[in-house]
Structures are given as structure tokens and as C-alpha cells.
Amino acid sequence: MRFITSVFVILFLVPNVLAEDNHSKVHVYYKQKQDSLLQILDRTTDDSIKHHLYVDLVKCHLHYKIKDALEYANKSLSIAQKNKSSRMQAISLYLLGEVYKEYDNLTEAVKYYTWSLDYCRDDDDLHALNLINLSEIYRRNFKFEDAIKYAKDGLFIAEKCNNIEAKVFGNIVIGDIYGYEKNHDDAKVYLEKSLNILKAENIGYKYMDYYKSLRYESHINIAIADFTYDAEDGIRRYKYVINLWDKEEDRHPTSALAMCGLAYTYLCITGNDSIMRLVKMDKKQLLTESDRLMSRAVDIIESNKEVTTLNQMYAYEIYSLVKYYSGDYKSAFDYLKKYSDLNTTVFSHKKKEEFAVMENKREIENREYKLRISELAIKNKEKQMIFLLVGFILLSGIIILVLYQYKSKQKTNKKLQLLNEQLQIANKQKANFLAILNHDLRAPVSQLIEYLRFSKQLSEVSGPEKAEAYRQKILDAGDILLSEMEELLIWCKSQMQYFDLDIKAVSLSELVNEIIGFFSYKKDILTFSTNIKKDLFLETDKNYLKTILRNLTSNAVKAIEEQSNPTIEYNAYRENNQIVISVKDNGIGLSPDKMKELLNSDQVKDNKNGFGFQIVKELASKIDCEIEILSPIEGKGTTINLIFSIYKK
Incomplete structure (x- = not known):
């Protein structure tokens, strides 16, 4: 019992421990966590606990020892398949997608993300993360239409279940897509939104892995700097990212990308006197600083085996330009050749065909899987129907009798209710009619009677002319009475529901x-x-x-x-x-x-x-x-x- 308690303490409390700001302490934290997880793994025989431990080990190794992360992810998948647990399989497949994306093997990453989707339809958090990661891969392959669809679907689910990581990542991906499409205003809106979510009361660092939160924050600042035309804001954001990773004492590719962006920005403003005054550097100083930054960035990128090919291409392209404008044409040519060789590899016809074949193959597998599920569901329903048929026959007579009585009673109640409502309406209309009749006809009738009385008196004491004038007024009063009655009819019609x-x-x-x-x-x-x-x-x-x-x-x-x-x-x-x-x-x-x-x-x-x-x-x-x-x-x-x-x- 004490052993099980210790397992759950580590499983649920350790992931929520806040990492220290210094990255070396984060390494120590992960090393201690790995050791604890491995010790528990050696002593437990429960497959469910083992699966949880392997999942945590994958997360610990994902950013440091990716080969170990791949090994632990495959072990977690074996346990999940052995236990035939849909949720466990969905988690393991998602982690394999994460590992292969870190490897820059996008075809395998798509395979595992889409496979994970088949098992996580009821898990909104995992569903959202799979869709957004697929969007990121399609964005890398410049299939922006598919990428934006996956991203917005994933972001919709993430908003519904309030998954912080998925919301941050989803807004980042959509911002990147709009940036590549030169829609810089919308790109900045989504990227700023993701940054606000991440930094809201430090919520990102609380609910996400510290290392991943740090990379998200850096990526957002680099992307905004890349997509903006505001040189001052761009320089500020690049320097912020560089200082952030220098503070963490880590030669990370994200820092190198910020150096590339800053170097390119310096290169672009060499002809703008106002901005050069702003940064307090002349053209020669800007070129020298650009060369220094690119030298350091290329050193970090070439010494890191986990750097993606696209990031290498980006660094070589920028360094080639820096060398060219500095007058070092030989070095410029060498880096341009490195860029060209990588570009040929990434965008080769063969690679595109492999990605297309993988998509088609996965689509076929998905359809076959759904067909098998449908067949099993049909067979299961047939068995259920056999068991239910006998009970249905026995109960059908009773149900029909109860329904008949219920319907008869319901009809009677409806008729009584309708009659009662009609009676109330009729009484109300009658009261209104009598009140209006008294109100509207009283004045013209009394006026008519008054004119008749005066007419009789005048006919006796006055001449025929005054008598004729009053007779005319009597006729006018009669016309008024008739008009009153017509308008009363109009009001009565207004009370009719369908008039x-x-x-x-x-x-x-x-x-x-x-x-x-x-x-x-x-x-x-x-x-x-x-x-x-x-x-x-x-x-x-x-x-x-x-x-x-x-x-x-x-x-x-x-x-x-x-x-x-x-x-x-x-x-x-x-x-x-x-x-x-x-x-x-x-x-x-x-x-x-x-x-x-x-x-x-x-x-x-x-x-x-x-x-x-x-x-x-x-x-x-x-x-x-x-x-x-x-x-x-x-x-x-x-x-x-x-x-x-x-x-x-």
C-alpha cells in the first residue's frame, strides 16, 4: 500500500513542481525525476502504472536524449496494445509523433499523429494537440490550406476544453501560416494572443513543461520579429530571445535562430540612416556585428544534432548574405552552396512523393480501420437484437396499452386546456368590447341626443334657418356615430389572431x-x-x-x-x-x-x-x-x- 501511494505521489506531484529559472537546475530536476521514475519502474508490475511511468520518461528525455525518448515511447505503446486500452494507445501514439517531429521525420510524425486521432475522439485535450501538430507539419510542407484547417479545428477544441498548451501552440501555428502568406497583421494578432496566454500570471509555466514554455515564448518573439516591418521592435525581440537563452546557459538552436534574425535585420538597415542612429551603429559596425552573430549561430546549429534541416538552411542563407555584403565572396559562395544542397534534399521530388504516398496510405488505412469498426458494430448490434427481441415481444403489448391510455388522456387534457383558453380569451374580449362600446359610443350618442333636443326647441321658437342648421349638425353627428362604429369594427378585427x-x-x-x-x-x-x-x-x-x-x-x-x-x-x-x-x-x-x-x-x-x-x-x-x-x-x-x-x- 505504501508503495502504491509513493507511485501516485511521484506521478501527480512531481510533474507539477515548478522548475527553477536557471536551465542547469532544470537539467538537475529532470535527472532526479528520471532516476525516481526508473526506480519505481523496476519495482512495479502493474501495466497501467508502467505506462504512466514510460509516458513521463518520454517527456523527460524528449528535449535532451531523443533516442531514449523513442525507446520509451515504443515501450509505452507495447503496453497499451497489450492491454487494448484506447486512451493509453492514443497517448503513446501521440508521443511517438512528438518524437519523430523532433527527429524532423515528418512522414512518420504524420503517421503517428493521425493514428492517435483514431483513439482519442473522446479526449478533447489529446484531440486538439494532435490536430495542431498535424497543422504544424503541413505548414512545414507549405500546404497552408490543410494546415489552417487542422489548426483552427484544433484551436476550437482547445478553447472548449481550455487546454493551455494547445491554445498557445494553436495560435502560434496559425500566426506562422499567416506570416508565410505575407498576412503580417493577422500573423501578429495570433502570435501576440499566444504570448498573452503563455504569460498570463505565469500560467504557461504552471501547466506546461518549463522547457517547452520557454521555447514557445522564444518562438513567438522570433516569429513576430520575422513578420514585422518594425525594425526597432524586431531588434528588441531578437535580443530578448538571445538574452533569455544566454541566461539559461544553454547553446540552444532557438537562440541561434534569434541571432540569425538579428543579423539579417542589421544587414537590412545598413542603408537606413535614421535606424542606424537609433541603434547607434554605422554600416561597418552593423556588418561586423552581423558576422559575429552569424558565426556564433552557425556554430550552435552545426554542433547540435537535433536542429532541423529548415533551420540549417535559414542560417546558411543569412550567413551567405552577410559574407557577400561584407566583401567575402568566397565564403558567401560556400554558404550559399550549403544552402542549395540542403534545399535540394528537403524539396526533392522524391521526398514530396514519399509524403504524398504516406498521406494516401494513411487515408486508406483509416478507411479500412473505420470499415472494420463498422463491421464489428454491426455484428454486436445483431447479437443485441437477438437478446432484446424476446423481451421486446413480451413487453410490447403492455407498452402499447400504456401508450394508448396515455395518448387518450393527453388528447382529452389538450381539448380541455384549449377550451379553457378559448373561454378566457372570449371573456376578455367581451369585457374589452363592452368597455370600448361604452367609451367610444357614449360621446357621439349623447351629442346626437343633445342636438335633437335643441332642434325640437329651436323649431318651436326660432326660424327655419336655425332649425335647418341644427338638422345639419344632427346629420354630422350621425356620420360621426357611423364612423365610430366602423372604427370600432376595425378594433374588433385587430383582436383576431389571424387578421x-x-x-x-x-x-x-x-x-x-x-x-x-x-x-x-x-x-x-x-x-x-x-x-x-x-x-x-x-x-x-x-x-x-x-x-x-x-x-x-x-x-x-x-x-x-x-x-x-x-x-x-x-x-x-x-x-x-x-x-x-x-x-x-x-x-x-x-x-x-x-x-x-x-x-x-x-x-x-x-x-x-x-x-x-x-x-x-x-x-x-x-x-x-x-x-x-x-x-x-x-x-x-x-x-x-x-x-x-x-x-x-
Whole structure:
């Protein structure tokens, strides 16, 4: 039991120990960790624990002893295949892909990354890392379309599972791809994003291997310096990377690449006086410093067996240029020849064919694998069907009976619910109808009765002319009553769920003139004014808008009848993709409490006053009209705006 406890302590606590800043201490840390893992490995017989130990050993050796890393990765795969564990196999295959990528054997790396994908569909972290590593390999082969697809798919999964390493690496790869495509602005955005993730509260160093985090940080700064046209920023980033690796006391290829970039930048600014003043170096000093940097960079690259061919090519190409501009043409030719020989090797027709064959072969293997999986799934389903068929036959009768009863009860409940809803709607509409009938017909009917009474009295004491005038007013009042009834019908139709609006272009000046004509019997006691252009039209239902304006005018008439010089003013205009129609009076205005009461539907329904405005609100909602009430100071009149949005087609 104590042995198992010690295993898990090392497995889960040791990887989370933060490495010291000095790289020599990191070497000591990894050496101690390797020794601990090997001691446990010698004593354990549990395959699951052995697999975990081999995985950790691969990670320890990956950056220092790559041959040992390959050996441990193959051993972990053997254990995984022996135990037929999909997750264990996915991890081992992924690590083999990592090893072969470090070897710069990209065809084998693609083989193992894609093989790992077959086993890690349910593991988002591993799925994301496999896709992004495949993207990196396709980028190295300049297949940018495939590379960007893999990278964005992997980054999407990484964001979902919040895998820090995958998010950092994914943004780096996409930034590199955009950089190679000369899309430097997007390249810098993605690279800066990866750097921010890496450095956010040192989170990268906490969740990733210290050595890998350091390389990511250096790579991002080099890539941004390579892809930017800002010489000052480029020089700063190259020097930062060089100092970073010098501080780690490590002759690492990443430092050499930064030296190459810095040397090339110095070479490029030899003809720019302003930048030369900025770096405080003349042309001769810049060439001398470029030569010194490239000499050191080539020494590091040639002495390191793990350097990729592309990095060697990059160093030789830059050094050739430095020697050429320094006047050493023989050395320039020698380094150019080294570059050419490597270029022929990397981009040879044979290598491209091998990569294409590998892709096709892997695609065929993947299809065959999926076909075998499908066949096994079909056979398994057939067996399950045989076992389930008997039980299904026995239970089918009971299930059918229960379903029948359930459906019958459900239908009955739905019918009762529908009838109840219809009854509630009918009661509500009846109450509304009676309230509106009382509100809208009371005024014209009482007016008609009043005119009839006066007409009878005048016919007895006055002449025929006054009697005729009142008879005309009776006819006008009858017309008003008829119009009220028609508009009441319109409102009733608006309450129908499927009643269609009659949308057409309405001349606002003509419509307002109709409203003023409707209230012509009031012209002798109040003034109507309009400010509406004849060419102003609005797409809406004319009857609805007419009813709204008539109700607002009726309310305004009531508000100003007792005022001196009573006036109702109509305005209409376009403003900010809107058409605004306003009805303004110089009546007594509205108090804040009264405005609140009008806007509160529940208060209005319990009070006779304001019900006309409730009708206006309901009709306005049908034609997408917003209502605005303006009564800034009580006693200074009221303005009601009808606001219609104009949508561009």
C-alpha cells in the first residue's frame, strides 16, 4: 500500500513542481525525476502504472536524449496494445509523433499523429494537440490550406476544453501560416494572443513543461520579429530571445535562430540612416556585428544534432548574405552552396512523393480501420437484437396499452386546456368590447341626443334657418356615430389572431386633412394647423393609423375646449431612418401621475378615463408604432409622437 501511494505521489506531484529559472537546475530536476521514475519502474508490475511511468520518461528525455525518448515511447505503446486500452494507445501514439517531429521525420510524425486521432475522439485535450501538430507539419510542407484547417479545428477544441498548451501552440501555428502568406497583421494578432496566454500570471509555466514554455515564448518573439516591418521592435525581440537563452546557459538552436534574425535585420538597415542612429551603429559596425552573430549561430546549429534541416538552411542563407555584403565572396559562395544542397534534399521530388504516398496510405488505412469498426458494430448490434427481441415481444403489448391510455388522456387534457383558453380569451374580449362600446359610443350618442333636443326647441321658437342648421349638425353627428362604429369594427378585427393588415403607401397630409374634416363641427370653437409635406408617405395600414389619430385628436379636443385660443397642431417629418407624426395641443397638459396612469394598462382598465388611449396603444402595437408622450410642464400642453421605423430594403 505504501508503495502504491509513493507511485501516485511521484506521478501527480512531481510533474507539477515548478522548475527553477536557471536551465542547469532544470537539467538537475529532470535527472532526479528520471532516476525516481526508473526506480519505481523496476519495482512495479502493474501495466497501467508502467505506462504512466514510460509516458513521463518520454517527456523527460524528449528535449535532451531523443533516442531514449523513442525507446520509451515504443515501450509505452507495447503496453497499451497489450492491454487494448484506447486512451493509453492514443497517448503513446501521440508521443511517438512528438518524437519523430523532433527527429524532423515528418512522414512518420504524420503517421503517428493521425493514428492517435483514431483513439482519442473522446479526449478533447489529446484531440486538439494532435490536430495542431498535424497543422504544424503541413505548414512545414507549405500546404497552408490543410494546415489552417487542422489548426483552427484544433484551436476550437482547445478553447472548449481550455487546454493551455494547445491554445498557445494553436495560435502560434496559425500566426506562422499567416506570416508565410505575407498576412503580417493577422500573423501578429495570433502570435501576440499566444504570448498573452503563455504569460498570463505565469500560467504557461504552471501547466506546461518549463522547457517547452520557454521555447514557445522564444518562438513567438522570433516569429513576430520575422513578420514585422518594425525594425526597432524586431531588434528588441531578437535580443530578448538571445538574452533569455544566454541566461539559461544553454547553446540552444532557438537562440541561434534569434541571432540569425538579428543579423539579417542589421544587414537590412545598413542603408537606413535614421535606424542606424537609433541603434547607434554605422554600416561597418552593423556588418561586423552581423558576422559575429552569424558565426556564433552557425556554430550552435552545426554542433547540435537535433536542429532541423529548415533551420540549417535559414542560417546558411543569412550567413551567405552577410559574407557577400561584407566583401567575402568566397565564403558567401560556400554558404550559399550549403544552402542549395540542403534545399535540394528537403524539396526533392522524391521526398514530396514519399509524403504524398504516406498521406494516401494513411487515408486508406483509416478507411479500412473505420470499415472494420463498422463491421464489428454491426455484428454486436445483431447479437443485441437477438437478446432484446424476446423481451421486446413480451413487453410490447403492455407498452402499447400504456401508450394508448396515455395518448387518450393527453388528447382529452389538450381539448380541455384549449377550451379553457378559448373561454378566457372570449371573456376578455367581451369585457374589452363592452368597455370600448361604452367609451367610444357614449360621446357621439349623447351629442346626437343633445342636438335633437335643441332642434325640437329651436323649431318651436326660432326660424327655419336655425332649425335647418341644427338638422345639419344632427346629420354630422350621425356620420360621426357611423364612423365610430366602423372604427370600432376595425378594433374588433385587430383582436383576431389571424387578421391581416392592409399595408400600402399612405399620404400623411391627406390623412390628417381627413381627420380635421372629421372634426369640422368644432372649427368654430378651435383652430387646426398642419405642417406636413405633400410628398411624405408612410407604408402602413391606413384604417389603423386613422383610428389612432382620430382618438388622439378627440382626446386633444377634450383637453383644450376650456382653453383660450384652443389649437391642435399636426406635424410629420423624417428623422434618423424614422417617420414621426405628432399631435400637439395647448391644453392643460398631463401630470407625471396621469402619464404613468395612461402608460399602465392595468390602471386604465379599472378606470373609464384613458381607455381611448389604451385602444390607441393596442392598435399602434399592431402596426409597429412606438408612442411617445411629451408633457414637460403641467399646464403647458401635451405632444404625442407616433414613431415608425423605416427599414432599408
